[in-house]
Amino acid sequence: MPETKRSRPAPPPGLLVVDKAPEMTSHDVVARVRKIMGTRKVGHAGTLDPMATGVLVLGIERATKLLGHLALDRKTYLATFALGAATTTDDVEGERVSTADPAALAEVTDEAIAAGIAALTGEIEQVPSSVSAVKISGKRAYARVRSGEEVVLKPRPVTVYRFDLLATRREGGTIELDAIVECSSGTYVRALARDLGGFLGVGGHLAALRRTTVGPFTLAAARTLEQLEADPVLTHDLDTAVAAAFPRYEVDARAAKSVQYGQQIRASGIKGTYGVFSPDGHAIALAVDAGGVSRSVVVLDPA
Known part of the structure; x- marks a missing residue:
């Protein structure tokens, strides 16, 4: 009888922290990782x-x-903002829609830049870029723009926890600013570049962007796709991933079984989403306290 080809076993569940290269979409990275890890069950956060x-x-x-x-x-993020020109996409890849007069750019002082940064720090209302992934009646804003529609998005609340200026360069008819930005999910750093340029009256766009952390996951743990191909192992298994990203709620064997069946148990007293761990140290669910009980929002290890 001809020998049958064995299918590749599914990898264990867990997280990979990838250092994404430029000129790749997030979907491109997912497609590569599916091949590297030998599974279709791959998704990305952010x-x-x-x-x-x-x-x-x-x-x-x-x-x-x-x-x-x-x-x-x-x-x-580590970001570079270019002042002196606005673009259609609020970043360097878009077409220029305005260029500041050199005299106006020369009048932008360090104090004015500091005031603009301060105005964009804290809890702010931000209008996302028209080519963002925000959905309008079920269709992405960028898709509407590409089909020729004029898109006007509503402002929404975001939080910029930290907006620290690292360096200022004045050359070639532009002012370039290097900065660290720590912000809530849903914040568009290129919109910060646009709004900073607008505040200063000279226009602005994002010239470069490197994300250094997502929650507890940092560049220190990240690997390139080439490194992952050479050594296709998880950055964090499921248990360590949940322990790193969420507060920990340890339960006894009886409560663990109830959770695995999707049942409610005694409240944890923890604010927000937390990980529920069985006595043997395995993450079995993500849960929240609601109505005096612990309610699972995701069961990770069903009975």
């Missing part, structure tokens, strides 16, 4: 634009259930 590099967190197998919750966490 899209990175093609021009951006840095931390992209991917879930493998059952760990994809974590991603919607990880995406709600805060993120940190």
Whole structure:
């Protein structure tokens, strides 16, 4: 009888922290990782634009259930803002729609830049870029723009926890600013560049962007796709991923079985989403306290 080809066993569930290269979409990274890890069950938390590099967190197998919750966490970026020109996409890849007069640019003082940064720090109302992934009546804003529609998005609340200026360069008819931005999920750093340029009256766009953290996951743990191909192992297994990203609620064997059956148990007293761990140290669910009980939002290890 002819020998049958064995299918590749599914990888264990967990997270990969990838250092995304430029000119790749987040979907491109997912497609590569599917081939590397030998599974279709791969997703990512928090899209990175093609021009951006840095931390992209991917879930493998059952760990994809974590991603919607990880995406709600805060993120940190190293960004370069170019003042003196506005673009259609609010970043360097768009077409210029305005260029500041050199005299106006020369009048932009360090004090004015500091005031603009201060105005964009804290809890602010931000209008996303018209080419963002925000949905309008079920269709992405960027898709509407590409089809020729005029898109006007409503402002929404975001939080910029940290906006620290690292360096200022004045050359070639532009002012370039290097900065660290720590912000809530849903904040568009290129919109910060646009709004800073607008505040200063000279226009602005994002010249470069590198994400350094997503919640507790940092560049220190990140690997390139080439490194992952050479050594296709998880950055965090499911248990360590949940322990790193969420507060820990340890339960006894009886309560663990109830959780695995989707039943409610005694409240934890923990605010927000937390990980539920069985006596043997395994993450079995993500849960929240509601109405005096612990209610599972994701069961990771069903009975």
